[in-house]
Amino acid sequence: MSSIVNPHDHGHDDHHGAPSGFKRWLFTTNHKDIGSLYLIFALAMFIIGGAMAMVIRAELFQPGLQLVDPHFFNQMTTVHGLIMVFGAVMPAFTGLANWMIPMMIGAPDMALPRMNNWSFWILPFAFAMLLFSLFMEGGGPAFGWTFYAPLSTTYSNDNTALFVFAVHIMGISSIMGAINVVVTIVNLRAPGMTWMKLPLFVWTWLITAFLLIAVMPVLAGAVTMVLTDKYFGTSFFDAAGGGDPVMFQHIFWFFGHPEVYIMILPAFGVISTIVPTFSHKKLFGYASMVYATASIALLSFVVWAHHMFTTGMPLAGELFFMYATMLISVPTGVKVFNWVATMWRGAISFEVPMLFSIAFIVLFTLGGFSGLMLAITPADFQYHDTYFVVAHFHYVLVTGAVFSIMAAAYYWLPKWTGHMFNETLAKWHFWLSLISVNVLFFPMHFVGLAGMPRRIPDYALQFADFNAIISIGGFAFGLSQLLFVYVVYRCVKGGDAAPAKVWDGAEGLEWEVPSPAPYHTFSTPPEIK
Amino acid sequence: MxxxxxxxxxxxxxxxxxxxxxxxxxxxxxxxxxGLNGKPSLEVAKASSRVDENRLVDVSFTTHAQQGAPFDVSAEQFKVTVKPGEVTKVAFSAANLSQQARVMQAIPSVSPGIASKYLHKMACFCFNQQPMKAGEKQDFELMFYVDTALPSEIEELTLSYTLFDITEQSQQVALEASQDEPTSMETSDE
Structure with a gap:
């Protein structure tokens, strides 16, 4: 521990000959700088991925083909998915982890600061490669973010190699980020910070990091097999050479299902932090929250084939994956119950982070219920690959993961910048988002149940009215997010000075340091009672 | 630390x-x-030692060419009724529809999938790659029997062939084998 309490660091907390300007950001090993970089990058990707969603909704505003040709439409659905998953949601959570975990556990920085720098700075290259492939001859990836073989092997264009290497780099970045989180939490907790005293955000991130370490290499393996099948004559997924295309789906979803929990477990941590603050009560059932998170993570490894009910699995397999999937709703139910129980008879104040959190609890639960409907094997044959699925995963990812990121951003923004954000504008952002997101995604349930397939640039005429409504909701939601960018920008530039403890019900070490948080915090570990 | x-x-x-x-x-x-997945074995089976005289099973044959594969293969009879253990021969007529020499590979699949391990093939054109000249027509023979251990609830099964055009892959393999100097990187680019 001697390196941590280095007396040399005291007294000049801000700069010690650090480079300025762009080099400061390029060479930084400071967890707060890297956290900011991750968050800014995620916001930029959120806007780019959102712009692609606008293209999709503009094309689907009316039946028939109007604006873009089907091949470009397919590229938009594919790259929108990839960017939102790997470019927006995951880096945003890694950014929150970088900023908050060291401050929450009383550590001076992340455990492996140089690796931390590297894990961020390879990301822009990955996404540059992915995005520039859109402008190359033949276009970018157009086989859906799930890149099922043989769409990604036999029927894809030569730019697929760029997609493969981009995914490799994103995977390496996530793995390095996850390793850093594990080492930090295991080794750098302040004295007295026992496991069951960890803030829940730290717990959920620790479990997420283990999920990342377990499944991101499997994704890397899957894309490598696609690469060798396409360019080097192997036949992992090619029946003509003795391979099996269905095996692709097994390998992909063995990664893909834990991946959806990678995107939601940190959200659970954020909500478990914010709800007690604004309910002015302790979190109800802390220990059960920890165990529920761990159970969800373990169960996530044995449910993957529920994405594949229509591939011709035997009955025993379909039943197993149906029941295993439904089992996940038990620990998830524990979490929702605990959040509601925390609010029960609390003195709730409705600040913006709390508004987003309450919206999260209601709308994520709704997305969970449509997930349960999809888990029912016989019903899934009707829902499979329809807009019902699109509605389901956007409720859990947009009103789930993204709303929790918004809540976290508003919750900690005064701590990061030292300024209060404009609460009136933030409330406008919340209400506009809440209304438009439901106009956008709720009707998708109905068009899906009525049989509208996903990933198709045209649709039958009877879906025209609903699609027009969905598109209007989409444009409204997209524009509302520009308001978020403006609020964040204004808050970074100035505003009322924020006190150390921004929210009066807040608990945790991060509120004991001044706002904005100094460049170096907890160079001397705090004492935890 | x-x-x-x-x-x-x-x-x-x-x-x-x-x-x-x-x-x-x-x-x-x-x-x-x-025995899931309907993937039958590609090994040559030995003849059955006994025949179940008291049971009849329907076996149907379908073929389809993978998108772009210029082959047409069809069984002379769409459906045969066999006794389990009895060896049956079925003739298939195949044609290369293109004006170039192509290599065909047929991949069998059995439905219901659980029945795949009870369908034994003693001779099958799917065991080998089938080179076919431009426009050539060939006759293939399939020799098979249904295992006497076939579960009694299965009364009919379908043997489906998917036809793949593997001309490029087999040329690559042939080239790589014929060259001692490994310049195979150049050929795989083509």
Whole structure:
């Protein structure tokens, strides 16, 4: 521990000959700088991925083909998915982890600061490669973010190699980020910070990091097999050479299902932090929250084939994956119950982070219920690959993961910048988002149940009215997010000075340091009672 | 102080990367043991020692060419009724529809999948790659029998062939085999 309490660091907390300007950001090993970089990058990707969603909704505003040709439409659905998953949601959570975990556990920085720098700075290259492939001859990836073989092997264009290497780099970045989180939490907790005293955000991130370490290499393996099948004559997924295309789906979803929990477990941590603050009560059932998170993570490894009910699995397999999937709703139910129980008879104040959190609890639960409907094997044959699925995963990812990121951003923004954000504008952002997101995604349930397939640039005429409504909701939601960018920008530039403890019900070490948080915090570990 | 934990986590990552590739043989073994997936064996089977005279099973044949594969293969009879254990011959007529020499590979699949391990093939054009000249017509023979152990609830099964055009792959293999100097990188670019 001697390196941590280095007396040399005291007294000049801000700069010690650090480079300025762009080099400061390029060479930084400071967890707060890297956290900011991750968050800014995620916001930029959120806007780019959102712009692609606008293209999709503009094309689907009316039946028939109007604006873009089907091949470009397919590229938009594919790259929108990839960017939102790997470019927006995951880096945003890694950014929150970088900023908050060291401050929450009383550590001076992340455990492996140089690796931390590297894990961020390879990301822009990955996404540059992915995005520039859109402008190359033949276009970018157009086989859906799930890149099922043989769409990604036999029927894809030569730019697929760029997609493969981009995914490799994103995977390496996530793995390095996850390793850093594990080492930090295991080794750098302040004295007295026992496991069951960890803030829940730290717990959920620790479990997420283990999920990342377990499944991101499997994704890397899957894309490598696609690469060798396409360019080097192997036949992992090619029946003509003795391979099996269905095996692709097994390998992909063995990664893909834990991946959806990678995107939601940190959200659970954020909500478990914010709800007690604004309910002015302790979190109800802390220990059960920890165990529920761990159970969800373990169960996530044995449910993957529920994405594949229509591939011709035997009955025993379909039943197993149906029941295993439904089992996940038990620990998830524990979490929702605990959040509601925390609010029960609390003195709730409705600040913006709390508004987003309450919206999260209601709308994520709704997305969970449509997930349960999809888990029912016989019903899934009707829902499979329809807009019902699109509605389901956007409720859990947009009103789930993204709303929790918004809540976290508003919750900690005064701590990061030292300024209060404009609460009136933030409330406008919340209400506009809440209304438009439901106009956008709720009707998708109905068009899906009525049989509208996903990933198709045209649709039958009877879906025209609903699609027009969905598109209007989409444009409204997209524009509302520009308001978020403006609020964040204004808050970074100035505003009322924020006190150390921004929210009066807040608990945790991060509120004991001044706002904005100094460049170096907890160079001397705090004492935890 | 971090290196011990770091080492373990990196090993875990590498192990999971290897696991992704281990899934490939594991998947095949799992399908073989359970008989799932309808993938029949591509080995030559021995004749059955007994014939079940009291049972009849319908076997149907379908073929379809993978998109772009210029082949047409069809069985002379769409459906045969056989006794379990009895060896049956079925003639298939095949044609190369293109104006170039092509190599065909037929991949069999049995439905219902659980029946795949009870359908034994003693001779099949799917055991080998089938080179066909431009516009050539060929006759193939399939010799098979249904195992007497076929579960009694299965009264009919379908043997489906998917036809693949593997001309490029087989040329590559032939080229690589014929050249001692490994210049195969150049050929694989084509």
């Amino acid at each position: 971090h290196s011990a934990l770091l080492k373990k986590l990196i090993i875990a990552c590498l192990a999971m990367f290897a696991f992704a590739f281990a899934l490939v043989p594991l998947y095949d073994v799992f399908c073989q043991v359970t």
